[in-house]
Amino acid sequence: MMLNLRKFLVIKNLSVRGIQSVVPDSNLKDFTVVNEPILSYKKGSKERKELEAALNEAKSNIVDVPIMIAGEEIRTNEARFQVMPHDHQHQIARFYYADEKLLQKAIGKCTEAQQKWDKTPLKERVEIWDRAADLMAGKYRQRLNAATMLGQSKTTIQAEIDSAAELIDFVRFNVFFLKENAKFQPISEDIKVTKNSVRFRGIDGFVAAVSPFNFTAIGGNLSYTPALMGNSVLWKPSDTAILSNWAIYEIMREAGVPEGVVNFVPADGPVFGDTITKSPYLAGINFTGSVPTFNRLWKQVGENINNYKNYPKLIGECGGKNYHFVHPSADIESVVTGTIRSSFEYCGQKCSACSRAYIPESLWPKIKEGLLCERSKLKVGDVSEFSTFMGAVIDEKAFKRISSYIEHAKASPNLEIIGGGGYDCSKGYFIEPTIVQTKDPLDKIMVEEIFGPLLTIYVYADKDLDATMKLVGSSTQFALTGAVFSTNESFLKRALEEFKMTAGNFYINDKSTGSVVGQQPFGGSRMSGTNDKAGGPQYVTRWSTVQSIKETFVPLRDIDYPYMRE
Numbered sequence: 001m002m003l004n005l006r007k008f009l010v011i012k013n014l015s016v017r018g019i020q021s022v023v024p025d026s027n028l029k030d031f032t033v034v035n036e037p038i039l040s041y042k043k044g045s046k047e048r049k050e051l052e053a054a055l056n057e058a059k060s061n062i063v064d065v066p067i068m069i070a071g072e073e074i075r076t077n078e079a080r081f082q083v084m085p086h087d088h089q090h091q092i093a094r095f096y097y098a099d100e101k102l103l104q105k106a107i108g109k110c111t112e113a114q115q116k117w118d119k120t121p122l123k124e125r126v127e128i129w130d131r132a133a134d135l136m137a138g139k140y141r142q143r144l145n146a147a148t149m150l151g152q153s154k155t156t157i158q159a160e161i162d163s164a165a166e167l168i169d170f171v172r173f174n175v176f177f178l179k180e181n182a183k184f185q186p187i188s189e190d191i192k193v194t195k196n197s198v199r200f201r202g203i204d205g206f207v208a209a210v211s212p213f214n215f216t217a218i219g220g221n222l223s224y225t226p227a228l229m230g231n232s233v234l235w236k237p238s239d240t241a242i243l244s245n246w247a248i249y250e251i252m253r254e255a256g257v258p259e260g261v262v263n264f265v266p267a268d269g270p271v272f273g274d275t276i277t278k279s280p281y282l283a284g285i286n287f288t289g290s291v292p293t294f295n296r297l298w299k300q301v302g303e304n305i306n307n308y309k310n311y312p313k314l315i316g317e318c319g320g321k322n323y324h325f326v327h328p329s330a331d332i333e334s335v336v337t338g339t340i341r342s343s344f345e346y347c348g349q350k351c352s353a354c355s356r357a358y359i360p361e362s363l364w365p366k367i368k369e370g371l372l373c374e375r376s377k378l379k380v381g382d383v384s385e386f387s388t389f390m391g392a393v394i395d396e397k398a399f400k401r402i403s404s405y406i407e408h409a410k411a412s413p414n415l416e417i418i419g420g421g422g423y424d425c426s427k428g429y430f431i432e433p434t435i436v437q438t439k440d441p442l443d444k445i446m447v448e449e450i451f452g453p454l455l456t457i458y459v460y461a462d463k464d465l466d467a468t469m470k471l472v473g474s475s476t477q478f479a480l481t482g483a484v485f486s487t488n489e490s491f492l493k494r495a496l497e498e499f500k501m502t503a504g505n506f507y508i509n510d511k512s513t514g515s516v517v518g519q520q521p522f523g524g525s526r527m528s529g530t531n532d533k534a535g536g537p538q539y540v541t542r543w544s545t546v547q548s549i550k551e552t553f554v555p556l557r558d559i560d561y562p563y564m565r566e
């Protein structure tokens with residue numbers, strides 16, 4: 001019996017001998033990337049003139065933004081409008097909600113498109129992304145910035161670092177990281193006998209990208225990075241970032257992303273969440289937003305777990321209660337400048353914004369003086385004016401939430417408003433940059449995410465340094481960003497250990513905001529998110545389902561093992 005079988009194998013394997021590897025190399029040429037430069041917008045500069053023209057154009061139009069499903073433009077009977085937060089009677093975009101039926105249609109088309117898209121060689125995808133980055137950096141830079149400034153109430157510099165630099169960086173660096181990751185191939189001990197390889201595959205099904213209002217770049221990253229890796233996507237933008245997100249969609253289409261690969265589907269949040277989590281084809285959720293929304297989605301996935309074709313991948317980057325911890329040895333000017341910028345740039349609506357600070361009694365008089373002096377110089381108003389430091393908060397809901405904390409501060413005996421505290425929504429949703437001092441380090445104002453221009457300070461007795469350090473990690477459920485200020489090396493070493501689990505992004509003698517793609521990969525731990533580090537090298541691989549392939553070129557001969565014949 002054994003002999004006969006061997007004979008059979010020998011004959012069969014004659015044809016195996018001549019076969020070469022059938023697994024193609026990725027063929028990605030090597031290259032390096034650098035971060036997109038931030039333009040100056042000085043008076044008379046080319047970029048300033050171009051931005052002014054783009055702002056005028058965007059202000060004088062209401063852009064009609066359809067739902068896009070596999071290239072089909074869809075409009076429903078009920079139109080909605082995006083307004084300028086700093087002038088809420090001024091509409092800049094008209095858009096429509098996809099209802100459950102349209103979302104089901106999008107899921108079908110998207111899942112179908114994935115099959116073809118995943119076969120597109122990496123090289124071709126990389127070329128599309130390269131073209132897109134060039135379009136964003138050149139021809140469409142000011143369209144993106146103007147849409148972000150007017151729609152999300154960002155000042156020139158805040159738009160430039162978001163909808164220009166960070167967005168372009170996401171597009172370029174994710175391609176770079178894909179290429180770097182593709183370089184890794186597993187060990188093949190003798191290539192003439194066996195070749196081992198891995199290849200990236202998209203996930204069969206669809207990925208739901210759900211993006212927040214506060215960063216245009218995040219919308220682009222959440223939707224197009226899964227697409228780069230061979231997935232197809234249903235992108236639900238935020239209602240308050242429609243215009244800038246639509247610009248990204250149009251640019252990616254012009255660069256060559258085929259119809260159906262990313263489908264632009266504004267929708268009511270819960271309707272979207274309920275529909276995608278019910279679908280057996282849900283391959284993943286790429287979410288950035290608040291904790292309650294992500295928790296709801298996660299629970300719904302759990303409830304539907306028996307229905308899916310794949311275990312859906314869940315990425316959720318959520319909120320924060322970010323801190324500045326100041327040691328008695330700190331450089332006062334750095335503390336003041338960093339805290340003002342972190343707490344109040346973009347109205348404190350960066351997930352990384354400082355909203356609680358711990359300051360030693362010995363430095364408090366000088367730091368207080370500095371903070372109040374700098375705060376009083378901040379101009380709040382129309383973001384089209386180049387002297388404006390901050391615009392309005394995003395919408396009425398945010399305005400009410402933030403002003404309720406100001407009212408809480410006014411009413412509480414433990415809290416004192418030492419700067420700002422005013423708010424007015426008659427024209428735009430304006431809230432003054434506000435500084436509160438608290439006697440209670442565990443008051444809700446020091447614990448909950450507020451997401452607005454409100455900084456609370458707890459002044460600690462220098463002798464209570466150790467106990468105060470403990471408060472940083474124990475006060476809140478979040479661990480997104482944090483900063484420590486000190487000129488004492490041994491204290492900094494200690495802080496590095498003690499604060500290890502309190503922040504996914506940790507800063508030493510720098511403000512808690514301003515992460516840069518490729519430089520400070522971004523994400524928080526604990527309830528601040530799954531910490532998949534957008535802008536870092538691993539992020540792209542999260543959106544791939546990798547296949548390992550073993551090819552054997554030498555015939556298999558033996559069923560038994562040598563020791564069995566001894």
Ligand SMILES: NC(=O)c1ccc[n+]([C@@H]2O[C@H](COP(=O)([O-])OP(=O)(O)OC[C@H]3O[C@@H](n4cnc5c(N)ncnc54)[C@H](O)[C@@H]3O)[C@@H](O)[C@H]2O)c1
Nearest residue numbers: 211212213237238269270273289290293317318319320351
């Ligand atoms: N960690 C990070 O990287 C990061 C970055 C930016 C923003 N954020 C966080 O985002 C929040 C602010 O953004 P936001 O106000 O847009 O957050 P949000 O949670 O209100 O909304 C985020 C997105 O979810 C959608 N949504 C709402 N309910 C939904 C549901 N039931 N199912 C599916 N989608 C639903 C919204 O329409 C929006 O598109 C803050 O908490 C901030 O800290 C975190």
Ligand SMILES: N[C@@H](CCC=O)C(=O)O
Nearest residue numbers: 214350351352513514515
């Ligand atoms: N990249 C941003 C955070 C994004 C969240 O809003 C920063 O670090 O300032």
